[in-house]
Amino acid sequence: MxxxxxxxxxxxxxxxxxxxVRNQVIADEIRRNIRTVGLKRPITVTLxxxxxxxxxxxxxxxxxxxxxxxxxxxxxxxxxxxxADKENAHIMSLVExxxxxxxxxxxxxxxxxxxxxxxxxxxxxxxxxxxxRDWIRGIIKLLDNGEERLxxxxxxxxxxxxxxxxxxxxxxxxxxIALTEAYETxxxxxxxxxxxxxxxxxxxxxxxxxxxxxxxxxxxxxxxxALYANDIKRxxxxxxxxxxxxxxxxxxxxxxxxxxRDEHFTNQLKAxxxxxxxxxxxxxxxxxx
Numbered sequence: 540m541x542x543x544x545x546x547x548x549x550x551x552x553x554x555x556x557x558x559x560v561r562n563q564v565i566a567d568e569i570r571r572n573i574r575t576v577g578l579k580r581p582i583t584v585t586l587x588x589x590x591x592x593x594x595x596x597x598x599x600x601x602x603x604x605x606x607x608x609x610x611x612x613x614x615x616x617x618x619x620x621x622x623a624d625k626e627n628a629h630i631m632s633l634v635e636x637x638x639x640x641x642x643x644x645x646x647x648x649x650x651x652x653x654x655x656x657x658x659x660x661x662x663x664x665x666x667x668x669x670x671x672r673d674w675i676r677g678i679i680k681l682l683d684n685g686e687e688r689l690x691x692x693x694x695x696x697x698x699x700x701x702x703x704x705x706x707x708x709x710x711x712x713x714x715x716i717a718l719t720e721a722y723e724t725x726x727x728x729x730x731x732x733x734x735x736x737x738x739x740x741x742x743x744x745x746x747x748x749x750x751x752x753x754x755x756x757x758x759x760x761x762x763x764x765a766l767y768a769n770d771i772k773r774x775x776x777x778x779x780x781x782x783x784x785x786x787x788x789x790x791x792x793x794x795x796x797x798x799x800r801d802e803h804f805t806n807q808l809k810a811x812x813x814x815x816x817x818x819x820x821x822x823x824x825x826x827x828x
Contacts, residue, residue: 545581547615550608554587554594578604581617583631588624599623599631651678677704684708687749688742698735699726706739714739 582601587594598605599621608616623631654664661679665672677700681690689703705717718735721727727735758766798804 545617545619548584548596548618548620549614550605550616551614552595553582553584553605553616553618554589554592554597555602555605556597556599578608578617580604581619583621584618585621585623596620651675652682655679655682674700677701680704681707685747688738688745688747691749692735692738697731697738702727702735706742 580601582604583599584596585599587597589597596618601618605616651664654667659667661676662672664679665675678690678693681693681703684707686703686707689698689707692698693700693703699721702717702721706714709717718727718732722732
């Protein structure tokens with residue numbers, strides 16, 4: 540089935556084939572525009588061939604518009620139905636997401652990886668997405684090297700692509716030369732240069748991959764009790780050791796005081812040239828007296 544006619548389709552019958560996490564500000568803007576001027580462009584769907592979804596249609600493009608209609612309590616949305624199998628529909632959806640401005644870097648990685656895995660080369664991916672061939676070629680090279688951290692920085696505009704490629708392929712000396720040249724030409728100045736240096740430190744310490752921070756589970760009551768009990772035991776051991784050392788010092792000070800009052804002992808110390816007592820020890824002995 541293929542038609543350019545716009546028809547109304549139930550929003551509950553549309554399966555989002557390639558869901559993407561949308562920036563909340565952008566999502567709110569889409570909703571506001573639809574409330575103000577209405578839907579400017581219908582969504583694009585294809586007939587679903589996957590019975591597991593339980594939906595009649597697969598969404599090709601228009602996730603933000605669909606979600607805005609659903610949030611507004613609408614039951615139907617204008618749509619154009621195209622003839623495409625699930626694979627082609629998925630690729631079309633990815634291409635649309637990649638070509639958007641302000642794209643999420645991880646979505647960009649996922650999309651380009653998927654297209655590359657389907658056998659498309661850098662030229663074909665560039666043509667499909669409308670992005671520059673040199674840019675796609677560089678990004679693919681970074682992806683092949685596992686440089687997710689660098690791809691993220693390039694996509695967010697924190698460093699030029701050629702600097703990222705230098706970091707991925709050159710030694711430390713060449714990297715520093717490239718950074719110096721970028722600074723002198725004004726491509727990396729101020730906060731951008733500092734951000735690149737921090738990125739290099741994180742890359743050296745944590746590696747090339749972007750890893751999501753692990754969520755820390757709140758300790759249970761039993762775990763807190765165990766921690767508290769262990770802390771008490773540790774402090775008791777420290778107090779016992781401190782008392783033992785205090786007793787040893789007290790005994791030693793008393794014994795040394797007694798020896799220093801012995802004339803024969805002090806004469807022997809003078810004969811051996813050991814009659815000077817460290818200041819801190821002398822003060823301690825005076826306190827004991």
